[in-house]
Every structure is written in C-alpha cells, then in structure tokens.
Amino acid sequence: MRRALPAIGTAGVLALAVSALTFQGPAFSGQAALSAGSQTSASLQLPGEEEDGGPAEPADYLTQKFTSGKKVTDAQIKQAVQQAKALKPGSGAWDLVGPSNIGGRVTDLAVDPAHSDTLYVAASGGGVWKSTDAGSTFETAWPDDYTQTVGALAMGPDGTLWAGTGEANPSGGGLTYFGDGVYRSTDGGKHWQQWGLTGSAAVGRIAVDPTNPQTVFVAAAGNLSGSASERGIYRLTNHGKDWQLVLPTPNATTGGVDLAIDPTNPKRIFASLWDHQRNSGARLYGGVGSGLYRSDDGGDTWKRLENVTGTHVSDTSGTGLTSDASLGRIGVAIAPNDPNRVYVISGNTYGPDKGFYVSNDGGDSFVPGGRAGGSSGFEWWFGRLWVDPKDENHLFNADVNLRESKDGGATWATSSGPHSDQHIVQWDPNVPNRVYLGDDGGVYRSDANGATRSWIHATYEPFNQSYHLAVAMDDPSRLASGLQDNGSNRTWTAAAGPSDLTQWNSYGGGDGHFVVIDPSDHNIYYECSQVGNCTRHEDTNGTTRNIRFGTRHSARITTDAPVVLDPSDPSIVYFGGNVLDRSTDRGTTWTQISPPGDYLTGPVPPEQDDQGSYGGLYSTITTVGVAKTDGNTIYVGTDTGRLWKTTDLGANWTEFTGKGLPVRWVNSIVVDPANADHVFVAYSGYREGDYAANVWETTNGGASWKNISGKLPNAPVEMLAYDQPNDQLYAATDFGVFYDKNGKKNWKRVGDGLPNTPVLDIKITGDGKTLYAATFGRSVWKIALPQQ
Template identity: 90%
Template sequence: MRRKVPMRRHALPAIGAAGLLAFAVSALTFQGPAFSGQAALSAGSQTSASLQIPGEEEDGGPTQPADYLTQKFTSGQDVTPAQIKQAVQRSKALKPGSGTWDLLGPSNIGGRVTDLAVDPAHPDTLYVAASGGGVWKSTDAGDTFEPAWPNDNTQTVGALTMGPDGTLWAGTGEANPSGGGLTYFGDGVYKSTDGGRHWQQWGLTDSAAIGKIVVDPTDPQTVFVAAAGNLSGSASERGIYRLTNRGKDWKLVLPTPNATTGGVDLAIDPTNPKRIFATLWDHQRNSGRRLYGGVGSGLFRSDDGGETWKRLENVTGRHASDATGTGLTSDASLGRIGVAIAPTDPNRVYVISGNTYGADKGFYVSDDGGDSFAPSGRAGASSGYEWWFGRLWVDPKDKNHLFNADVNLRESKDGGATWATSSGPHSDQHMVQWDPNVPSRVYLGNDGGVYRSDTDGATRSWIHGTYQPFNQSYHLAVASDDPTRLASGLQDNGSHRTWTATAAPSDLMQWNSYGGGDGHYVVIDPSDHNIYYECSQGGSCTRHEDANGTTRNIRFGTRHSSRITTDAPVVLDPSNPSVVYFGGNVLDRSTDRGTTFTQISPPGDFLTGPVPAEQDDPGSYGGMYSTITAISPAKTDGNTIYVGTDTGRLWKTTDLGATWTEFTGKGLPVRWVNSIVVDPSNADHVYVAYSGYREGDNAANIWETTDGGNSWKNISGNLPNAPVEMLAYDQPSDQLYAATDFGVFYDKNGKKNWKRLGAGLPNTPVLDITITGDRKTLYAATFGRSVWKIALPQQ
C-alpha cells in the first residue's frame, strides 16, 4: 500500500508524542527526601500558587487560537490548579441558552459508589458518594435516593463521612485510579451542617482526589484527610492533612516523599483518637502505562494526634502472595494499602496490600496495635485489581468478622485466617458500613450502586436499591425513527436499552440489560431499529436482532488487530448500515453486519505507530495502547474514511484503504483523538476533537478542515479548558455540539463563539451526545448522572 504524507508544520514544538509525554510527566518524577524505616516525621505546611489570567477577545475566548492551557507544552509550565479553577469559572460564565435538561434515566441500575455514611441520629438514613454523581441521601434504608449535592459543584466525590456532631464531610475527586477507563478529579473538601441541603467549600482545593476522611469521635473539629493527588498531573496538596484551629486551617502532618505519592486510607482508634493509622500510595499513569506502586507507598501510625508518624513495616514471616518478600517496606513493588481497626479491640489491626500491577501482595494482622504484623489468609480472590479496592471493614461487635473489597465481596469470620465470598451484590466493592441503629444491618457500596443486608452481610442476603440514577455512561445510541428507543454502555454495568424484544419503551427510567462487562460502544441500525450492537471492554462485540418476540445474538467475527483499546470504536457506514468498521491497531471492515471482517489498513503499526517504551504497560492493561480510537466514514463517499488514534495520529483514505494520507503535524495537537465528525453533505468538511487528560493536559481542542485536511483551524474559541469527549453536527442548521468534562456547548456557523446548551445539567463529564433523527432533541450520556435530554435550539 502506498502512503501519502504531507509536509508537517508543527504548531507545538516538534518533539513528537514520546517527547510530549516525557515533558508532561517530568513534574511527576522528581524525588524528595526518602522515608527511613522507623523514622518519626514532623509536620509540614501547605503553599498556594497565584494565577495571571490571560487576555481575552471580545467574545470571551483566549487571545491565541489554541487554548491557553497548551502553554504547558510551549512554555514548559505545568497546568496550575488556578488555571483549572479559571476554566470552571469560564464554563459558568458561558450563560446557558434557552431550554432545560431533563433526566431520562436509567434509575434502576446504580453506578459506582465510592463511600457512604450512616446517620446515627435518624433511623434508615444514609448518605452515599457516587463517583461522578455527587452525594445522595436515602431515608428508607437505601431503597431510594434523592440528591444532596448542588448540580453546579463538581460531581466527582471520592470520600464521605459524618462527624459526631452530624456534620457531613465530602472529599471531591476519586482516588480509585482507572484501569481501561477514566476517573476524575475534584476541587477539595466540602462540609454540610444541615444534612446535605447546603455545602461550603472547606479548603484543600489542590488535592485533586480524596481517598479518605476521618473525624475525631471526641472532637468534631478535628478532621483528617488523605489527599491522593493527581494521577497524571501536578497537585501540590498530597499526603495526610489535619484540620486545626477549631476548623479553620489545614496542616500537612504526613508529607509524601515524592510528587507521585498521596494519601489514600485512614483509620482512627475509637478509644484513643490520638492514635491514627494512615497509608500513602505511590502511583501515576499516562496514556498507556499504569504504575500503581512505588517506593513512596507505606503504612504509618501516629500516637500523638498526627504530630509525628512512624512507619510500620515489622512483618514477621512472609505472605504467600508476596513474590518479592519485601512486605510493607519501601519498595518499587509496594502498591495500594488498606488499613482497619477492630472497634471492640483496637489492638487488632488489619492491613491489605497490593503490588504495582494490582496483584495481592499480602494480608496482615496485628494484635499489638501495629507494632508487629503476621501474615494471615489470602483475603483477595486473585482479581489483579487491588489498586481499585484497598479497603477492609471490621464488624463493630465482632473483631474476627471482617470484609475485604475485591471484585466479589470477601468475608472472614475467623480474623482473616480463612475467606469466602458473600454472594449476591454487584461486582467491585468500595464501601461497607454497619448501621448503629439496627442490629445486623450493613450497607454496601459498589460499582452497581447501594445494597443492604439485615443479616450482617450473609451470602445472598443483599437487597439492591430501586432508585439510584447515578450511572456512568460511556456511549449512547438512539434509534433514528424512535427517540424513545435508546441504548447506553455503562461502566461495569454492561449495555442497557429502554425496550425489550417484545415491548416498546413504557418507562424510560427503567432500562434493561442486553450485554455484560463494562458497556462501551452501542449502535442502533438506522435502517432497522430491531438490529443493534453492544461492546464490552477490549472490543468484545455482539450484534442483536429482535424478531418474533425473541432476540438473536451474533458475536462479531475474527478481527485482525494485535492491540485493542478498552473503548474500541464500532461505527456503521452512514450510507450503508450493513457495513461495520472496527478499530484496533488496524482498521477492519465488515459488509455483513459484523459476521466477518476484512482488514483494510496496512498491517502492524502503520496507522498508530509502535508503543513508546514509556507508554508500554507490563501489567494487565498491556496491549491496549497505540490503537484506533475514532472512525468516521463519509456519507457522500463510501470510499472516504477518517481515522484517529490514541497516539495523536489522524489519517484519511479516499480509496477504501488502498492509500492513506496523514494529517499529524499540520498544526494539530499530538493528543488522544476522541471524536471525528464528517459533514454528511461534504466529505472534505471535518471536525476533530482531542483530549490530553491522561497526560495532565486539560486544554480544549476542536479543529476543523473545509478542504479535506489540507489545512486546519482551531475552533475551540471560548470553550472552557476541559477535554472534549464527543462531537455531534447538525448539518442543516450548521450547528456543532461539543460534549466536554464541563458540560455541553454549541457553536453556530463556525464563529468560535460557543454557548452553553441549556440549564440544569449536573457538572459532571459528558462522554457522548446524540441528536435524534427528527433533529428536535439532543441526548447526553454523563459519567455519573445517567442520561439527560434537551430540546435543541431551532434556528
């Protein structure tokens, strides 16, 4: 095959993708003073940064065509928290146009719950933190929930607790790192003194993610926070912080040894609140590689209320899971650590640890308050995702009864010597809490929402709530002839639809499953809505056909890629829906709706480039980078296809793959290509959206060509500084819509003067948008607040 590569004209420094990566992560790799084994650490203090706001055009956009956050790569300066705050302010300054967003569902599934707090003063009352979904309140023992968090606040909440005086403390930003998908960061700690009706921002705005919050049971003004930091970017507030001066000032009491380490877990002795356990976690990622362990990880204890700390690493013997034999000592293999104290015997301390790539490293038990630990049973179930969990919970009335987070909920009744699975709830456990008001009642939060057991978590005793509208949607599809027929791929909840094989939608809040795993791309055939598709992680895809009251399921045929990303794109040809395109590291084409495929791009790394060494993941997510991430066939020319990759490469073929033209370098950013939209009336008119989120770059990047890629212009204009996740184009009205991490915006006639679409959409990332066939409605799939709809501006 012949390759046509036009002359490259770089707007950014011509240092290539690998150079940009090294530049982006340089701030994450400097080394501070190392911890010594049993050294006592003194308290530190926090600093703040100032911001010089760039000038603006009359329309409110940045003075340069590219978003000012790209200064990170042209001036060598990191994106600062103040710049991100400015992006939020810019987003809010774009006043919404007419119309109000309405929740569409689903409400019956539930999404990832990162934390929960039971209210001891009010029966059947609890609060939960939903990843990307804010804080929710239930007054009926977890059956139904109502929002207890402002829509305008960032919706990503990673930690939640209630103090002895009833004050709620919430930490924004999720400390659970991503595997194949994404987690999002926040803007510090909030508190509410009226049951979640009102919230006040309470500092630590540069913590990025909060792993845990604990409150002194004897002094509600003393609060400890585990600040985890930013996986891919800089965050100045990392480590363990204590609130002092009667609730006014945060003090860094356990600093971190380097810029990739943060706090992730805390436990406070209920009988002696001066004794606190804390864990630090050294972890980072870029577009392709995840290093979820390092020398900064460790377990610590303070016996004087956080003034000084001692590293705990005295392990007697070696756990069978610990391949290195290094236990809890500082080591490159030490990953996430969880710690829990038995309320009935505070000298009983449990610890769970994983290694850099997520395998169990060890489960340990102490009966002397942490002075020494002994290896015990295998708490995990060999899931390989310990970075996703790292939590233990002890029964408040029985020190030998405890749970461990894993894919399945792991239970021990003999102090951790042996373990079994408590079956029934959804997978991926994140939080357990017993109800002090009801004997044997325990609540569980996981990737499927909230569950309750009234028999101490006995297997198959878990009851799922009925109204939990905080799902995380990756993708969305709507039938071109029926705006009530929708499908969505949900994080760890498979693919769901609004109809069944025998019935049309009746209640759009009640969706039903038609595919498992992590739901990703979903597609409905525009010529026949009884034919539809779904994919789970890594491109495991199925075609479904409804007929005569039953559904026939046909798995996709053999494809030819050696690497496939988690969110592998599946696209139908807009002029012939029998033609299906699938992207891995090569482009496959099917003419029989996915039954068989033919490779139409050159073999190997032609389109994507090889995996750079610094992006190569040796763990369980290896082979998922340097792949195709966006495919867009032209409607007016079935031989023309545009393709983008996670390595920032952009291509076009006009002869169905016989030859390819590359646009990388024509002033375009070297960033993950999220979305490509080809004008349905003109194959030379194309929009492309990029994201640098995994590299710590939050710049908005939307580019347009009107001459088939010979020249490009940045049309980001006054968009807020946030990655653009998806584009949708209404050609008859020449109106472009952009789904971003700060909401949905639209631009008419290419004027670069973006407006916010409607009011009332919660402030959570929007990962997909779809326009109905009648062009009257736009649907938005949010990553934490389910699916919403709004009437489109009719101009």
Template identity: 45%
Template sequence: MLGLLATVALAASSSPPPTAPSLATNLPTGPMELPDEWMTAQRMSDGSTDLSVAKYVNARGAANQLAARTRSVYRPLAERNWSFFGPHNIGGRVVDIAVDPQVPDQVFIAAASGGVWKSSDAGATFTPAWPDGWGQAIGAVAMTSDGVLFAGTGEAQPGGGSITFGGDGVYRSTDRGASWHRVGLADSHAIGRFAIDPSNEDRIFAAASGNLFVPGGERGVYLTEDGGDSWQQVLAPPNDTTGATEVLIDPSNPDRVYAAMWDHLREPHQRTYGGPGSSLWRSDDGGQNWQRMTTGLPTDADQGRWGLALAPNNPQRLYAYVGTALGPFRAFYRSDDGGDTWTQQPISANQASQSTFSWWFGKIFVDPGNANHLFLMGVNLMRSTNGAQSFSSVGGVHADQHSMRWDPKVPGRVYLGNDGGFYRSQNNGASGWVKSTDERYTQFYTVDVAQTDPSLKVGGTQDNGCNRGYNGPGGPWNAIGCGDGLQTLIHPENPNIVFGCSQYGACYRSETAGGTPRQNIGTGQTTSQRRNWLTPLQFDPNDPNVMYYAGNIVNRSTDNGRTWTAISPDLTGGGPNDPSGYPWGTITTIAAAPTDGNTLYVGTDDGKLWWTRDLGGSWHEVDPAQLPGTWVTRVAVNPNDANIAYATFSGFRSGSDRAHVMMTRDGGHTWTDIGRGLPDAPVNSVIPTADGLLLVGTDVGVFLSGWNGGEWAALGADLPQAAVMYLRYHEPSRQLTAATFGRGIYDLTVPRCPAASTRLPLKDPGVGLVGTLSSCRAG
C-alpha cells in the same frame, strides 16, 4: 513493641512536620492499568505529564463565563432544559458511605465521578446532595453525631477513569447536603478517608492521597481541631510520591490514631504503584507524634497499597493487608496488641479476591459487635468469621467492593458500596443483599438512539456493561451483556438489531435488542493487530447494511456485521511506543459521508487523520503539521457535503495554540481550527446538524456554534458537570442525547434557528454564530 524505623513530631510552630527518610531505592513499576489509562492517555496526549485540578478549574471557569454570556446574548439556548433520561436502576461506583447518626434510614454516599447523594429510605433510592455545577469526583464522606457532613473530593483509587477528574479539597455541609462550603486542603487532589474523634468531634483527621501525577502538594494525614475551619499536617509522608489512604481512631482511646500510606505515581507510559513510602503508622498522643509499625510487617520496597482496619469492640485487634507494587495481593496480617506486633495470616482466598490489582481496593471492614467478623474488599466480597484465619466469598453483589458501613440504629443492617452501586443487607452482611432501585450516577462511555424512536436508547458503561433503555424516560434499563460496555449501536431501521462491544473491540450482533443469541464479531472476524479500548463500530448513513469496524485497520461489512473485509493498511504510527504502556497505534473514530458512501474519514490515538474518496482504494494522510498531534476523539461529516468534515481532539492547550475542533472544507486536504472560544478542555464528540449547527460535547459541558465555528455558546444550563463522553443527535425530533461519565444519560431539544440553514456561504471563513443564530438572541 513498635518497630521504630522513623518518627515524625509535630513542632510547636505551625511549620509542617519533617519528612521521614526513604527506606529503600529500586521502585518496582508496572504497565498502565486500563480502563483508567485509556481516559488518562488521551487527556495527556498533548505531552503533559499531569492532569492537574487547576486545568479543570480553569476550564470550568471558562465554561461558566460562556454560559453567562449565552444567557445574556442567546437566552433561548441557555434556557433549554436537559432532562434526565436514565438509568435509575444500573448504578455506578460508590466509594464511601456515611450513616446519619440522628435521622433513621438516612445515609450519604460518595459516587466516584457523580457527586454526593442522600437516601432517606435506607438506600432504596437516592437524590443528589451535591451541586450539579461543581466537579463531581468524590473520594470520602463522613458525618458527626450532630449531623455535620464532610466530603473529600477526588478519588483515591486510580482506576475506572475518575482519577482524571481530581478533587480540590474538603467541603463541609451543616444542613445535610443542602449547601456546601470548601474548608481546606485545596491541593490534596484526592481524599481517601475521614476519621472523627468521638470524644471531641471538632477534631477530624483526613487522609490526603495527593496528586497521582505530580509529587508534592498536600499529602499525608491532616488534622482540624475546629471542625474544619483550619487544617494542619500531622503526619508527613516518607517521600513526595506518597499519600495517605486510610486514617482510623481507636474509639476507646481517641489519642491512638492509625494511618496507611501509599507510594504511587503515574507517568505518561508507566505506573509506580508501590515503593518505600508504602507503610502503616500509629500515634499515641492524638496525632502529635507518629511511629511506623514494622514488627512482623515487611520493610522492603515491594509494598503496594495497604488496607487497614480495627475492631470497634476490641480496638486492640487490627487487620491489614498489602499488595505488591505490581498489583497482585502479597500478604494479610493481624495484630492483637494494638499494632505492637503483627502476625501473617493465611492468604489463599484473600489473594484470589484481589486479582492483579490490589491497589483498586485497599479497604477492610470489621463488624462493630464482633472482632472476629470482618470483610475484605476485593473483586468478590470476602467474609471471615474466625478473625481472618479463613475467608469465603459472599455472593449476590456486583464485583469490585469499596466501602461498608453498619447502621448503629438497626441491628444487623449493613450497607455496601461497590462498582455496581449501593447495597443493603439486614443479615449482618452474610447474605440477603438488596440493590438500590434508584441510583443515577452511572458512568457512560457511549450512547445510541434509535432512528425509528428516540425514546429507545442503548449505552456502554464503565463496570456495568452494555445496557438497553427501551422503556422510555425514567423507565428501567436492562443489561445486555459486555464486560465494560463500550460502543453500542441500534440498527437505523430495526431497533431489534443491536450491537454491543466490550473492551478492545470484542463486539456482538443481536437480533433480540441485545439479548441472546448473539453473534460475536471483532477479534475473530476482523483484521487488525491492535484495537482500542473503545474500538469504533459505525453504520454507513447511506446504507444500514454497511458497517465499519477499526482496530489499526479499517474493516467493512456489507451484510450488517455478519462478515467483514479489510479496506485499509495500518493507518497508525505502527504500534505501541512502550510495550508496558498504553497500547498506542489504534484507530479511535471513523465516519462515512452521508452524501457519498465512498468517502470516509478516520482518526487515531496518535493524532493522525486520514481520508479516502474511493472506499479505501487509496488513503491520504493529512499533513501532521496542520494538526494538534493529540488523540483524535471523533470525526463527523457534514450531512450535506462530503467535502466538509470535523475532527475533535483530547488534551489541553497548555499555553499553546493547539486546536480542540478542526474543520476541512476541501475533502480533507486542509484543516483549520474552529474551536477558538471553547473552554480549554478535551472535546469528546462533535455533530453537525442538517440546518447549520455544530454541537460538541466536552469534559466541561455541551456547546454549540455554526458549521464554520466562530463564536460558541453554551447549550442548556443545568447539565451536571460530569464529562460528556458522547453525543447522539436525532435529526427528525431535534433531540440531542448526552452520555455523561458519572451522571447518566440526558436529553435536550435543540432549538431551531432559521437563519442557520444549508444556504450559509460555507466557503466564507467568517461565518459562525454571528448572523446565523439571530433568532436565538435574547429579546
């Protein structure tokens, strides 16, 4: 029988169902998991405790207003076109799949921070099916038998960075992704799954995961009975930090519905990825009343994320697994009576598949034609042919699995989504996986462009290593090592010399354009006690043999990265402020002056700025009272004057006068805010051009001003709304390259505005765009 520890009922009125009582106290907590916390930590370095969708909605609104004004006043800037450079063959995290029941070979996918995509050739190639100008974080997709497509925004996996960019509800398309309309759950933050009632497809359940940072909001299981026009909560979570990650309908008895709940909360310096709210539930009356399933299942608080699946050809067969609150795999279960009772299964292979972060996966998929044939999502793709008695690893696919779907129109065809993109098997998932050849939703951290030829590029990506794009726009990219790919560099004079870095500054030097052999540099060759997830590695623009690498100490090389010497003390606040939290106390950015190789500027994750005029003989800290105190994302030095430098900052203003872009005109002694007028969003990159322009990349677009700031304009109008993590400017060709976190690499030619020149009166704080871009005005 069902272990009835809590029951919730849908009242006759429209009021929400009551909340079940908490089942335990003492919530296990664990350290922040990376890389997600790297992105999260810098955006919360303003002291905020959440990354609300509202902040991004407001920032995008301000960006849209700025773009509209640019179209009116500086039309040549707005009309500049961003062109997709690549890659098309690398891919990125795919978290859900919907197979079109009517159109042969047509599938839709949810890219974690890259929108919804459509394929009409069984996943070989994909085209966008989501507006470029909307937020790109997607968690779930589903399609009715008559072709109505639903998308749930915001990703339910709190990792890989995309949780930073939460969602704003459920969207519906009646024309297969050509147009969309939001239909509710605007405060759900993330949607984990949809379930469509096969007997009445106007009845659709949605698993709302909730805001990871703020308790409350729209959480639990919601039901629409009018095709999405309205939604009502039918299963309230046991507490206000629990959300639904899974919802399933018994195809033989649509009144029977199952759900998985997950109790999780992230705070600035710790995560709670389990607790008493984590649980499995069943309804036998179409979602009106629910009972928690407990017979044979754990009931203590040390429960992390649950995965739950049923066998379509034998819905009495259920499978479930759960992790611990700290992340390791805990147990795998099977039920043969529709969830009345559960039996624990062998766990050795399952445990290995989940590594220490079972919360990253949370999915099981069962062959529609064989209840004993199932797949467990994990680091590896795990397959069982004996009803979960044993599992084996399926090779031939990228790591970290998230979604599978069988194509009912083609026997044996299975689709798979993972951190590397989209795959198809014609052998029922047992073997023969083929990767998509065109999937343009790669998450980039950095990009570099060869000075000798701007069509040669390298970039560092989340989950997909370092990559080389030496085959021109639209050409294939090649993997060139790294774990997660972070800083990447091309030698200014020799594009065969390439540097690539994995997380925490594990870098290499290659003289074969990123190929082997590779000389390791970083932790064994440089001096530092702590290194940032994205450890800065930069050339000195005065001499390509001089390079800088920084952990918490600046290191300098005079032989092109072969050997290193420390040239600074610890330039940070002295180390982690919480041993179990993000490892604060690292240098995040360093820049040498193009006109004076003895002048360096440095920024840190704890909000400090430093400068030296004697190549590290003496270091000077900028008065903290002048600075916003948030994570310094980038420093850059004016190409014509070593006394003029810029620093950009993450975080939000949150009602304060906190700066996002600052400038010094006196070599670092004093700094002023020149970012007024920009949208209130993290600024990730800054570049001053030789002819008086200032370019910045932000979480909500690319913007342009004069060297002294002042008025800002939007640059181009067609860049997808994925965060711009890194900019690289090629001065001879005026090509600006943007690395986006979810939509790949884009190029744009920056217009010449003759009035913006090196002859500007730079000491005049009133000089900004006004008067410097007169030739870029409309008309």
C-alpha cells in the same frame, strides 16, 4: 458552572511527521517515517480575549518519563471557572431520562446514627445522595453546579458531613476524575461550603475524631497524570480552614489513600500513603513512596510500620510492608471492640494482592493472614477492609466479589449477591445486623450481617456512568448506553418497545462501551464490552438472537474500541484496533483495509508500554468517521495523536499529523453528512495532565485545519455531534455540553440544569428535535433542539 480544573501538567506527546504523509499502494508495504515536531492546543483564556487558543507547551513523548506536570496557578483555575460560567446558555432546560434502576460506582458511605434508616452515599461522578428509607431510594444532597466527582464521605459525631471531591480509585481501561477540595455540610446535605484543600485533586479518605468533631483528617491522593500541590495526610483541629500537612509524601507521585482512628484512643491513627501514576498507555500503581504509618500523638509524629514476621503467600517479592517498587495500595482497619486488632491489605504495582496481615498489638507487629483477595488482578481498585463493630473476627475485604472472614482473616469466602467491585461497607448502629454496601452497581443493604445472598439492591439511584449512547433514528425513546461495569443497557425489550425510560434492562455484560442501533432497522443493534468484545443483537418475534463478531485482525485493541456503521449502508461495519477492519455482513466476517502492524498508530513508546494487565491497549485506533456522501472516504484517529484519511477504501492513506494539529488522544471525528471534505475533530490530553480544549475543522478534506475551540472552557472534549441542517456543532466536554453556530467559534452552553459532571457522548435524534447527553455519573439527559 462551578468546577475548578485540576492541576494541569505538560503533556507528553509522540512527535510524528510534521508534514502530511501519504501511503501508496494496496500491498501495504513500507512504514511512515517518524520525525520530531511540536504541536499546539488551545490554552486557558478569559471570555472576551482572542478566540483562537494559544499554544500549549510541548514535550517530547519519546523522552518523557513519569513525572509531575506544571502546576496550574490559582489565577488560572479561577479563569477556567469564570470562562465556563460566562458562556451564555441556549434556550431550554435539561431533563433527566434515566436509567434510575441500575446504579453506578459508590465510593463511600456514611450512616446517620441520629436518624433511623438514614444514610448518605458518595457517587464517583454523581455527587452526594441521601436515603431516608434504609437505602431503597435516594435523593440528591449535592448542588448540581458543583463538581460531581466525590471520592470520600464521612460524618462527625456532631452530624457534620464532610465530602472530599475527586476519586482516588485510579483508572484501568477507563477514566476517573478529579475534584477541587473538601466540602462540609451542617444541615444534612441541604447546603455545602467549600472547606479547603483545593489542590488535593482527589481524596482517598476522611476520618473524624469520634470524641472531637473539630478534629478531621484527610488523605489527599493527588493527581494521577499531573501535579497536585496538596498530597499526603492533612489535619484540621479548629473548624477553620487552616489544614496542616502532618504526614508529607516522599515524592511527587505519592498521596494519602486510607485512614483509621482508634475509637477508644483517638490519638492513635493509622494512615497509608500510595505511590501511583499513569499516562496514556502505562500505569504504575505502586512504588517506593507507598507505606503504612501510625501516629500515637494525634498526628503530630508518625512511625512507619513494616514489622512483619513471615512472608505472605501472595508476596512474591518477599518485601512485606517495607518500601519497595512492588508495594501498591494499602488498606487498614481497626476492630472497634478490640482496637489492638488491626488488619492490613496491600496490593502490588500491577494489580494482584501482595499480602494480608493481622496485628494483635495495635500495629507494633504483623503476621500474615489468609488469602483475603480473590484473583481479580487489580487490587488498586479496592484497598479497603471493614471490621464488624461487635466481632473483631468478622470482617470484609473489598475485591471484585465481597470477601468475608469469620475467623479473623485466617479463611475467606465470598458473600454473594451484590454487584461486582466493592468500595465501602458500613454497619448501621441503630439496627442490629444491618450493614450497607456500596460498589460499582450502586447501594445494597443486608439485614443479616452481610450473609451471602442477603443483599437487597436500591430501587432508585440515577447515578450511572455512561461511556457511550445510541438513539434509534426512527424512535427517540429507543436508547442504549454502555455503562461502566454495568454492561450495555436499553430502554426496550425484544418483546416490547420503550415505555418507562427510567427502567432500563441489560443486553450485554462487562464494562459497557460502544453501543450502536442500525438506522435502517432498530431491531438490529450492537454492544461492546471492554477491549472490543462485541455482539450484534437481532430482535425477531419477541426473542433476541445474539451474534458475536467474527475474527478481526488487530494485535492491539483499546478498552473503548470504536464500532461504526457506514451511514449510507448500515450493513457495513468498521472496527478499529491497531488496524482498521471492515465488514459487509454486519460483523460476521471482516477484511482488513489498513496497512498491517503499526502503520496507522505508530509503535508503542517505551514510556507508554504497560507492564501489567493493561498491556496491549495502547497505540490503537480510537475513532472512525465515514463519509455519507462517499463510502470510500474514511477518517481515522488514534490514541497516539495520529489522524488519517483514505479516499479509496484503504488502498492509500494520507496522514494529517502535523499541519498544526495537536498530538493528543483523538476522541471524536465527525464528517459532514453533506460534504466528505468537511470534518470536525476533537482531541483530549486528559491522561497526560493536559486539559486544553481542542476542536479542529477542515473544509478542504484535510489540506488545512483551523482551531475552532474559541471560547470553549478548557477541558477535554469527549464527543462531537453535528446538526448539518442548522449548521450547529455540539461538543460534549468534562465541563458540560456546548454548541457553536455557523462556525463562528462563539460557543454557548446548551441549556440549563445539566449536572456538572463529564459528558462522554451526545446524540441528536433522527428528527433533529432532541439532543441526548450521556454523563459519566448522572445518567442520561435530554433537551429540545435547536439551540439558539
């Protein structure tokens, strides 16, 4: 596997009680005391070294501010790569299952002017793809063993393809991932070479001089949660690898995000810098480092542009493009047929549009235009404008809906038809009025210049982003997956069972998250969209009945709220918010079985308290494990790093925080189906810039814990699955899927051929013969079990 870890920062942690705390009494009175303490997690190691991970440097979460983390050295990055490659694979090869008919987030797109009907797209977690049939079907044009997170794509006038790894779109409730620099291909994506900027973490845009393909600019965005050694605007002038930082950033939380080159005067370049950062709970997607700049000498010198006459109706602060804490992401575009016409869109720190501006003098001055954006409330997800190469007054703005103006931005309407959340538009120079679009639903084409309802969706694009996966226990072809911004999807319909596993169909909207299939009756199944909006579905006589979950008792619910069935009685359902709810009628009614308020989760620390639209999503339950041998025994983990157990259905609770366990986001709890005291737990510090692998085991009900991370590559562990008959533990990580047999910590890679993209869920079929992996960018894969 060939993926370098991004820069790793010291993780801010909420130091809770070092000793186990026990709650007594069903009345839920009192609150667990908090005290400071330090925790450990696995550290980077080479194969052959001590299997147990060493300690990671702790930090006090209560005093941790938004700061860059510690820089990872090149030697440590090489260690991590060697570590992953050195793990021997088990038998067999992974096979793609699907879906291929839905599509996932496309971050960038390049049309090949020299070959008709040919284009390339960058998928958020899916690499680079090529189409030779005008965007109907795609084939991979990117090595599977490279990092699959690609944030930017551009083609030079000589046909050279440039790809920037790492996605600059920041996460809202979910996740985006980082990369290892810039790559180039001179043969249409058949072969790629790493081409520097390995410390950039994410690339917002690549722009190639249209008159000189040896001059390339890159907007290096940096790492949201940790440090990045390369941020700002970089220039390459001689096809070497000696990138020059031509527009540095004013602080360690700012990076480059957008670029535009004047096609008639390539010495004139526009660039935007963006100050943005996040941790586990809070997002600051704006700041004083954000700004719009112009160079008139090919990037040697830059001038900040902030000469705005008047105030845009969306700009509640009245600060325009000047340096201000409210200034967020900025997008800039030049009209190709009138380069003096320049358009700018900006957002504010917490999401809404801040202003849309128009210049008719090449950026010397700007005036407010119309209301370009909709009412999305998260402009940081978009920040792009595109101008019709033949009409300076016809342009598109990225938003939830594709926004279109035909009068130079004075008025705006929606171009209906494509999926939501737009990221890239490009006109085809070979076909009049043909324009391509990439969004969270994949690739679209219009042959009517983007007119409303003229968009045609691609038919084969297997680069979906799965959050969760479910497999029917009696039918390994009956699958369901929750997809990022593509709802929940299944391989069957109410009237027919699974047939073609490449063709999935939707049964729930929004961002698809937890999906569950009743193990006793596969005609009963569940889906949740973001923030725990969950529905039970029942198939009967060729139709589906949908029953929304009843009222639950949590004041805070995370985006990826857990829904878990009791393994011994699937009519019992558990739902986690800041409290744990239990239903005995499949989600129709609920009873709270944990203490009220912040007992299980702890209060929201000030530094984690999001002041924008994502407030109320942190300090919650993130995973629930119910014992099959004893339905009264339940384990609960939280995003604040707290781990709990009850053996009497919530009357009393024991906390295991401390006990040497890390205080990190608890991603997964798996209880041995044959022994309620045998439990595995996986942690992740990803949102804090900590990439240590953390898998822990107890065999005595939590009295003591052992770090079994061993030789796992240091990357967040997203999900665990336990094959109890064969005593094999499987771990889904951001580096792939690994397994450990008989608790020896001698981890091996599961099979060959799985693309190098994060795996967020894994499931073992009821017959124990197959393992499914849901990837965040390359759809769902399967492999035969057991691995040996």
